[in-house]
Amino acid sequence: MKAVLKVAGMATALAVTFGIGFVSASAKPAEATTTTPPSCLKYIDLSEQFIGLAAEGLGYASDGFTSIGNRDLYGADKANDKINALAPKVDRLATPLQSAKQDCKGGK
Numbered sequence: 001m002k003a004v005l006k007v008a009g010m011a012t013a014l015a016v017t018f019g020i021g022f023v024s025a026s027a028k029p030a031e032a033t034t035t036t037p038p039s040c041l042k043y044i045d046l047s048e049q050f051i052g053l054a055a056e057g058l059g060y061a062s063d064g065f066t067s068i069g070n071r072d073l074y075g076a077d078k079a080n081d082k083i084n085a086l087a088p089k090v091d092r093l094a095t096p097l098q099s100a101k102q103d104c105k106g107g108k
Helices: 001-019 038-069 073-105
Strands: none
Touching: 038 073
């Protein structure tokens, strides 16, 4: 169950840390006057990978909650194992993602 909460926490941390959120419908896109720096392209790529892992983890968490609701402890345990298997992948992405974010913000 701790792993289910960990994935939910990762998704929340992702939204807060990386500024992923809702954008006003009245917001106007910035005019593109230059090409996107390679560091920002790397940041986008790593962010997409991270979001994919978070989505996968939330799917497993959903499966776990459904299993718990059905009193299926074996199913909940399997979902928990799948979430735990994602943790090393998330950990491997965390440092490069933060580095790419800083490089992108710094204009490198």
